Amino acid sequence: MKFFEISQEPINTQSVIDKVVQREAGAITTFIGTVRELTHGKKTLYLVYESYEPMAVKKLEQIGQEIEEKWSGSKVAITHRVGKLDITDIAVVIAVSTPHRADSYEANRYAIERIKQIVPIWKKEHWEDGQEWIGDQLEKVAYPTGKPEESDLNE
Amino acid sequence: MNKVLFFAHLRDAVGEESIEMEANGKTVAEFKQQISETYDIQKLDTVMVAINEEFAPDSEVIQEGDIIAFIPPVSGG
Numbered sequence: 001m002k003f004f005e006i007s008q009e010p011i012n013t014q015s016v017i018d019k020v021v022q023r024e025a026g027a028i029t030t031f032i033g034t035v036r037e038l039t040h041g042k043k044t045l046y047l048v049y050e051s052y053e054p055m056a057v058k059k060l061e062q063i064g065q066e067i068e069e070k071w072s073g074s075k076v077a078i079t080h081r082v083g084k085l086d087i088t089d090i091a092v093v094i095a096v097s098t099p100h101r102a103d104s105y106e107a108n109r110y111a112i113e114r115i116k117q118i119v120p121i122w123k124k125e126h127w128e129d130g131q132e133w134i135g136d137q138l139e140k141v142a143y144p145t146g147k148p149e150e151s152d153l154n155e
Numbered sequence: 156m157n158k159v160l161f162f163a164h165l166r167d168a169v170g171e172e173s174i175e176m177e178a179n180g181k182t183v184a185e186f187k188q189q190i191s192e193t194y195d196i197q198k199l200d201t202v203m204v205a206i207n208e209e210f211a212p213d214s215e216v217i218q219e220g221d222i223i224a225f226i227p228p229v230s231g232g
Contacts, residue, residue, distance in 0.1 A: 033232050050162060050163060052160065052208075055208040058208055080232075092231070115232045116230075117229070119231050121230070121232075123230045123231070124163070133164040
């Protein structure tokens with residue numbers, strides 16, 4: 001069974017949850033990241049996610065190992081989607097099972113924050129008036145070189 | 156030779172998904188500088204480099220056959 005995956009296809013949330021079912025668990029938390037239409041008032045039409053897949057899978061595995069070390073008895077499964085995603089589509093599913101519920105919430109939160117730090121996946125926002133690769137985790141500022149250059153703006 | 160991979164806005168800037176280049180013996184910092192000059196990309200300071208699918212510090216020396224990837228700040232999740 002692959003616990004950490006990059007998928008071109010829509011994610012089946014239940015199948016991710018099923019991977020972490022264990023007799024020792026008293027809790028499973030599931031985080032479902034979805035494509036939001038409005039960010040600071042700006043309307044997204046759709047997103048395109050791209051990954052460096054072999055490294056992304058390794059980094060997801062690393063996050064799983066970190067969690068299993070930090071929260072005893074935990075089990076983790078993560079699937080991240082790539083390609084074109086429409087508004088409300090599921091981009092990522094994280095399932096964590098632990099013996100007790102508090103750990104399950106904490107560990108799941110840890111997983112999504114780590115994804116935003118170390119997993120080589122990028123999203124390109126497509127708006128009505130343009131498109132841009134997003135390069136920071138506040139989703140407000142794109143990379144300087146990803147922005148139109150001054151010469152472009154003057155055309 | 157070394158395979159060099161580009162992603163996200165860097166792929167757009169370079170115009171290629173991957174290229175073959177000789178980077179053997181160079182440090183990551185030196186190679187970043189070279190790429191920056193060759194493709195006229197100003198802001199490589201926020202870009203991480205991975206060697207063989209693992210993040211590499213600026214001081215690491217690139218070996219023959221290593222796969223080098225330029226990793227802009229990530230935005231998954």
